[in-house]
Amino acid sequence: MDAGLLTAGAVGSFYTVARGSQPVVAGNPVPGKMTYRRLGRTGLDISVVVAGEMDLLPMHERAYELGVNYWHKVGNFEHPGPEFFKDKDRDSFYCDMVIDTLDKEGAIAQFEWGLKQSGLKTIDFLKLHSLYRDPKDIKKYSGIFKAFDYLKKKGETRFLAVAQHGNTVEVCAACIQSGLFDAIQPNFSVFSPPEMHDMLAFAKKNDVGVICKKVLAGGERLWQRRPDRKRNTEKLLKKSDYTLGQTLLKWALDVYGVTAVVPLITNFEHLEEDIAVGFEEKTLSALESKANTKALRDLAEDLSTDYCRSCGRCTSVCPKHIEVADIFRFEMYYSAYGNPRKARRLYGELPSTQTAVECDACGSCEEVCPHGLPIISKLRSAHTLLS
Ligand code: SF4
Ligand code: SF4
The missing domain is CATH 3.20.20.100 (NADP-dependent oxidoreductase domain)
Known part of the structure; x- marks a missing residue:
């Protein structure tokens, strides 16, 4: 402030x-x-x-x-x-x-x-x-x-x-x-x-x-x-x-x-x-x-490409059903709100099949994201922070 x-x-x-x-x-x-x-x-x-x-x-x-x-x-x-x-x-x-x-x-x-x-x-x-x-x-x-x-x-x-x-x-x-x-x-x-x-x-x-x-x-x-x-x-x-x-x-x-x-x-x-x-x-x-x-x-x-609006379009096309918006929200708790404990707890509660580590970089999500987020690289960074 x-x-x-x-x-x-x-x-x-x-x-x-x-x-x-x-x-x-x-x-x-x-x-x-x-x-x-x-x-x-x-x-x-x-x-x-x-x-x-x-x-x-x-x-x-x-x-x-x-x-x-x-x-x-x-x-x-x-x-x-x-x-x-x-x-x-x-x-x-x-x-x-x-x-x-x-x-x-x-x-x-x-x-x-x-x-x-x-x-x-x-x-x-x-x-x-x-x-x-x-x-x-x-x-x-x-x-x-x-x-x-x-x-x-x-x-x-x-x-x-x-x-x-x-x-x-x-x-x-x-x-x-x-x-x-x-x-x-x-x-x-x-x-x-x-x-x-x-x-x-x-x-x-x-x-x-x-x-x-x-x-x-x-x-x-x-x-x-x-x-x-x-x-x-x-x-x-x-x-x-x-x-x-x-x-x-x-x-x-x-x-x-x-x-x-x-x-x-x-x-x-x-x-x-x-x-x-x-x-x-x-x-x-x-x-x-x-x-x-x-x-x-x-x-x-x-800041448009830095901020996920949780619209859910990426998850709806993801063949692995990865909870992209949730993962980005947890990353926000960690890096923007300064609450790593909560962020890691929530990430840990996701089913293991829906975490960022399952992403095979097929790119379908990035094609549909209306805000152009670099989803694949953001998922990788989020996983490093949260796991
Ligand atoms: S790049 Fe990863 S997150 Fe995106 S649709 Fe493919 S598997 Fe899902
Ligand atoms: S499509 Fe883009 S803005 Fe929408 S939830 Fe996925 S990453 Fe966030």
């Missing part, structure tokens, strides 16, 4: 705290008022910045103090768990839990295990974690809907959501069309194609709430691969008082149909920086400017 981008006033004084030598923890001043938006037909007013996986309990406490009221992926990780939730009014926050099976019994077992881990009696959303390859899968696997109905009747959950990072536009549009889902969580960033914007507008039209993931598109370390362009972009963004990361989040929040964003937060500095984007809605107008959007798009254009 470039301190030169920060200005005086409320936001500036906040960063004096955020960038000081002491880590920012619960109890420090709260520098702004969080913005809340209605999450579609659920009617829930959620903070425009949502909290996700964070390693340390004090980070969750600080997020709560800053006005965040939605936690995603509860029950799957150590935090936030009972220690965090025990002193919170249950009406003061919402949360979801990831389910990674479409099988009725498996989903019920997984959900109830996670519920126990969380120490909560209800988790607001049961969320399918990128389980659909094709829109046809929604009708094909009815077990998950039976599981949801069963858990809802027991009072253990209330709404159904889907997170998607493969064939995202088609699958999310079909989920909206089905009328079965109350909220969607797509990957969405300045790299996303125009069809993604159409899908978000479709969600809005159908009153389906949208929480966007991967908005930072690889984070600071990806942008640093083009330092000159990054510097130029930051100069252009200077007037907005935001860092590049904040501008990316704010840009997404301005897109029609988007309710909230969930940035991956790995340290206290990013926690304060990312959550501050939810403060003071009035700053949106400056960031809506064409110049800012153009600056972000130009930067994305320069």
